[in-house]
Amino acid sequence: MPATQHDQSVDAVADALLNKGHISEKTFPQEHFHIVPPVAPGSGTPAVAAATADGTAAAPALPLLFQPFTAKNLTLVNRVVVAPMCMYSSKDGFMTDYHLVHLGSFALHGAGLVLAEATAVEARGRISPGCAGIYKDDHIPGLKRVVDFVHSTGGKIGIQLAHAGRKASSQPFHTPEVFGPEEYWNDQVVGPSGGPDFQWDDKHRIPRELSVQEIQDVIKAFGAAAVRADKAGMDTVEIHGAHGYLIHNFLSPITNHRTDKYGGSLENRARFMLEVIDEVRKNFNPAKPIFLRLSASDCVEHLDITSFEINQAVQVSQWAKDAGVDVIHISSGGNTALQKVSYSPGYQVHYASRIRKDVPGLPVVSVGSITSGKQAEEILQNGDADLIAAARAFLKHPTFALDAGRELGVNVNYAPQYFAARYA
Numbered sequence: 121m122p123a124t125q126h127d128q129s130v131d132a133v134a135d136a137l138l139n140k141g142h143i144s145e146k147t148f149p150q151e152h153f154h155i156v157p158p159v160a161p162g163s164g165t166p167a168v169a170a171a172t173a174d175g176t177a178a179a180p181a182l183p184l185l186f187q188p189f190t191a192k193n194l195t196l197v198n199r200v201v202v203a204p205m206c207m208y209s210s211k212d213g214f215m216t217d218y219h220l221v222h223l224g225s226f227a228l229h230g231a232g233l234v235l236a237e238a239t240a241v242e243a244r245g246r247i248s249p250g251c252a253g254i255y256k257d258d259h260i261p262g263l264k265r266v267v268d269f270v271h272s273t274g275g276k277i278g279i280q281l282a283h284a285g286r287k288a289s290s291q292p293f294h295t296p297e298v299f300g301p302e303e304y305w306n307d308q309v310v311g312p313s314g315g316p317d318f319q320w321d322d323k324h325r326i327p328r329e330l331s332v333q334e335i336q337d338v339i340k341a342f343g344a345a346a347v348r349a350d351k352a353g354m355d356t357v358e359i360h361g362a363h364g365y366l367i368h369n370f371l372s373p374i375t376n377h378r379t380d381k382y383g384g385s386l387e388n389r390a391r392f393m394l395e396v397i398d399e400v401r402k403n404f405n406p407a408k409p410i411f412l413r414l415s416a417s418d419c420v421e422h423l424d425i426t427s428f429e430i431n432q433a434v435q436v437s438q439w440a441k442d443a444g445v446d447v448i449h450i451s452s453g454g455n456t457a458l459q460k461v462s463y464s465p466g467y468q469v470h471y472a473s474r475i476r477k478d479v480p481g482l483p484v485v486s487v488g489s490i491t492s493g494k495q496a497e498e499i500l501q502n503g504d505a506d507l508i509a510a511a512r513a514f515l516k517h518p519t520f521a522l523d524a525g526r527e528l529g530v531n532v533n534y535a536p537q538y539f540a541a542r543y544a
Contacts, residue, residue, distance in 0.1 A: 154272065155536055155537060156272055156273075156274075157273060157274055157533075157535050157536050158536070159274065159533050160197045160230075160273070160274025160275060160533065161227070161228060161229060161230040161273060161274065161275070161522070161533055161534055161535045161538075162186075162197050162198045162200065162229075162230025162231060162232055162275075162521050162522065162525070162532065162533065163186075163197035163198065163274075163532070163533045164182070164186050164198075164525050164530040164531050164532035164533055165182065165530070165531045166180045166181070166182055166529065166530065166531065167529045167530055167531040180529075182530065183493075183497050183528040183529075183530060184199065184497060184500040184501060185198060185199050185200065185493060185496050185497045185500060185508065185524060185525075185528060186198045186199070186525055186528065186530045186532070187199065189232070189483075189506065189507060191356075191409035191446045191447050191483060192407055192408055192409040192446055193407040193408060193409075194233075194276060194355050194356055194408060194409050196232035196233050196276055196507075197232055197274070198230070198231075198232040198521065198525075199232055199496075199500065199506065199507045199508055200230070200231050200232045200233075200496070200507075200508055200510070200520070200521040200524065201231065201232060201233045201234075201235060201449075201485055201487075201507050201508065201509040201510070202223075202226045202231045202233065202234045202235055202509070202510070202511070202514050203235060203449075203487050203509040203510060203511040203514075204235045204236060204237045204238055204280040204358065204360075204413075204511075205237055205511050205514075205515070206237050206238055206247060206251060206293075207219070207222060207237055207250075207252075208248055208250035208251060208292035208293060208294060208295075209222075209250060210250055210251055210252045210253065211249075211250070212253070213239075213240065213243065213246065213251070213252055213253020213254070213255060213256070213259055214252075214253070214258075214259060214262050215236075215252055215259070215262040215263055215265075215266055216262065219236070219252070219262075219266055220265060220266050220269060223236055223266050223270065223277065224266065224269045224270060224273070225518050226275075226514055226518060226521075227269075227270040227273045227274075227275030227276075227277065228273050228275075228535050228538075229518050229519045229520075229521060229522055229535075229538075230519070230521035230522045230525070230532065230533070230534070231275065231514070231520075231521045232275075232276065232507075232521070233275075233276045233277070233278060233355075233356075233507075234270060234275060234276070234277045234278070235277075235278050235279070235280055235358055235411075235509075236252070236263075236266070236277065236278070236279040236280060237251070237252055237280060238251065238252070238280045238282035238284075238360050238365070239251075239252040239253060239254045239279050239280055239281060239282060239345075240252070240253045240254065240255060240282055240283060240284065241254060241255055241281055241282065241283055241338070241341040241342050241344070241345040242255050242283060242338065242341050243255050243305070244288060244289070244305050244308040244309070244310070245282065245283035245284050245285075245288060245338075245341075245366065246284060246288060246289075247282075247284040247287060247288060247290055247365075248289070248290050248291060248292045248299070249289075249292075249299040249303040249304060250292040250298065250299060251284075251292075254279065254281065254345045254348050254349060255341065255344075255345065257348065259348065260348050260351050260352050263279070263348070263349070263352035263354070264351075264352040264353055267352050267353040267354060268353065271353065273535065276355045276356075277354060277355055278354055278355055278356035278357055278358055278411065279349050279352075279354050279357055279358070280357075280358045280359075280360050280413065281342055281345050281346065281349070281357050281358065281359055281360060281400065282360035282365060283338060283341075283342075283360075283365060283366040283367070284365050284366065285309075285310065285311050285312075285327070285364070285365045285366030285367075285368070285369040286309060286310070286311035286318060286319070286320055286324065286325070286327035286364075286366075286369055286375065287320055287324055287364055287365060288305070288308075288309045288310075288325070289304045289305050289306050289308070289309050289325050290323070290324060290325075291323075306325050307328075309324075309325040309326070309327045309328070310327055310328055310329070310330045310334070310366075311327035311328075311329065311330065311366065311369045311375060312329065312330060312366075312369050312370045312375060312376040312377075312378050312382060312383065312392070313327075313329050313375060313376060313377040313378060313383075314326070314327045314328040314329035314330075315327075315328075315329075318375060320364065320456070320457060321457045329378075332380065332382070335382060335392060338366070338396075339392070339395050339396055339399050340399065342359070342396045342399050342400050343399035343400060343402065343403040344403070345357075345400075346399075346400040346403040346404040347403045347404075349404065350403075350404055350405050350408070354408075355408060356408055356409050356410065356411055356447075357400060357404055357408075357410055357411070358410075358411035358412065358413055358449060359393075359396060359397060359400060359410065359411070359412045359413070359445075360413050361393055361412055361413055361414045361415070362413045362414055362415035362449075362451045362452075362454060363413075363415055363451065363453070363454030363455070364415075364453075364454035364455035364456070365454075366392075367392065367393045367396065368415050368428070368454065368455050369455070370382060370389055370390075370391075370392040370393060371389050371390060371393060371428050371432075371436065372389070372418055372427060372428040372455050372456075373389065373426045373427065373428070374418060374420070374425070374426075374427055374428070374455060374456050375455060375456070376389050386432055386435060386436070390436050390439055393436070393440070394439055394440070394443050397410070397412070397440060397443040397444055397445055398443055398444065401443070401444035409446035409447055410444060410445050410446050410447075411445070411446070411447045411448070411449055411485070412440050412445045412447075412448050412449065413449040413451060414433060414436065414437065414440075414448060414449070414450060414451065415428070415433075415451050415452050415453055415454055415455065416429075416430050416433040416450050416451070416452050416468075416471035416472075416474075416475065417429045417430050417433065417452045417453065417471065418453065418455045418456055418459060419452055419453040419459040419460055419461050420456060420458050420459055420460070421460075422460050423458060425458075427456075428455070430471060430474055433450075433471070433475065434474065434475055434478045434479060437475050437478075437479045437482060438478075438479050438482075440482075441479060441481070441482045445482070446483070447482070447483045447484070447485060447506075447507070448475065448479075448482055448483070448484055448485070449484075449485040449487065449509065450468060450471045450472040450475055450484060450485065450486060450487070450505075451468060451471075451487055451488065452468050452471055452488075463489060464489065465489050465490075465491065465495065466486075466488060466489060466490055466495060466499065467488050467489055468486065468487060468488030468489075469486050469488070469490075469499055469504050469505070470504075472484045472485070472486035472487075472504055472505045473486075473502075473503070473504035473505070476503070476504065476505060476506070477503075483506040483507065484504075484505045484506050484507070485505060485506070485507040485508070485509050486499055486504060486505035486507070486508060486509065487508075487509035487510070487511070489512075490508055490509070490510050490513065491510070491513045492524065492527060493523065493524025493525065493526075493527035493528045494527060494528065496508040496510075496524060497528055519541075522534060522541075
């Protein structure tokens with residue numbers, strides 16, 4: 121790898137941004153100059169040699185967390201994933217300097233894979249007017265700018281393709297005053313079923329039911345978003361089927377009361393998700409892997425109601441694998457205000473473990489209050505998952521991956537600009 125880099129594509133990106141009015145003046149090559157690391161941050165070797173039975177010295181096995189992982193043409197230097205996190209820092213869906221710094225810092229500090237936040241495939245599919253979008257070609261240059269920087273560090277990046285469904289047009293969790301009432305779309309909040317009975321809570325909008333033609337339009341929007349993600353250079357896309365957003369709305373009998381081919385049986389409720397997967401697979405580079413985020417349970421087992429639960433999630437995961445999903449990212453909850461979630465360290469690991477066991481050949485990402493290298497390594501050693509994702513842990517410590525390496529006795533590589541941190 122060369123010692124310095126100036127990707128000529130940055131000139132094209134600057135021209136595009138200037139032409140679209142997203143920057144006030146063109147940027148120049150020296151503004152994109154930086155030192156390219158000879159090895160990717162977050163890779164490493166065992167820090168200490170171990171004595172063998174005959175007295176010779178041998179390097180101990182590298183912890184699983186810092187062994188490479190490969191899915192299709194994507195190889196990660198470690199198994200630490202930055203889970204998608206909504207930042208509510210976009211306008212009209214555009215990624216900005218904020219996203220460049222926010223996402224770029226995780227790659228610079230050794231995360232094996234950075235997954236960008238839930239990014240809407242339709243304008244009305246944004247959770248809030250402050251959420252990122254990938255619903256028009258104008259979004260591509262801003263996305264590519266982030267991708268190019270992550271790649272220049274030796275890192276890998278993907279993007280979560282999302283539609284918020286009945287939880288759309290919500291206020292951002294911070295600084296809601298930034299967006300005026302005209303920037304919401306309260307009468308265009310949609311779901312598989314509509315009406316007051318399907319409102320998430322009194323702070324959310326009343327959804328209307330999607331027509332079959334509109335369902336097809338949304339599926340096509342996922343495919344068009346996959347094309348844009350590929351043009352931006354994303355290494356993977358993650359289809360968002362969790363947390364009470366549109367795909368989860370279809371999967372759960374709590375939110376899906378349709379009587380046509382998209383409702384009723386589990387097979388029918390999963391149809392929308394499977395058609396989205398098929399459309400994304402047809403429109404995304406076939407050499408690149410596709411991830412799926414799935415809530416394995418509605419978390420209403422304490423109530424006597426029908427819901428989406430782990431046994432159904434196992435079946436849906438198998439169907440997703442057969443449809444072309446290469447890696448599944450297991451979460452839970454988010455689909456109903458009636459949920460009861462018991463938060464504790466690794467509280468969602470048992471869902472990931474069950475799916476990994478019952479759907480052989482489908483790599484699994486576990487997420488949920490995983491806050492240390494030792495905890496992450498134990499999950500992998502127990503065979504509960506293939507990759508570990510963290511969100512709040514990265515917000516608290518952007519160096520989470522590097523810290524985990526040191527904790528596990530790995531001689532972990534830092535970006536050359538941060539070499540002194542190895543001795544701190």
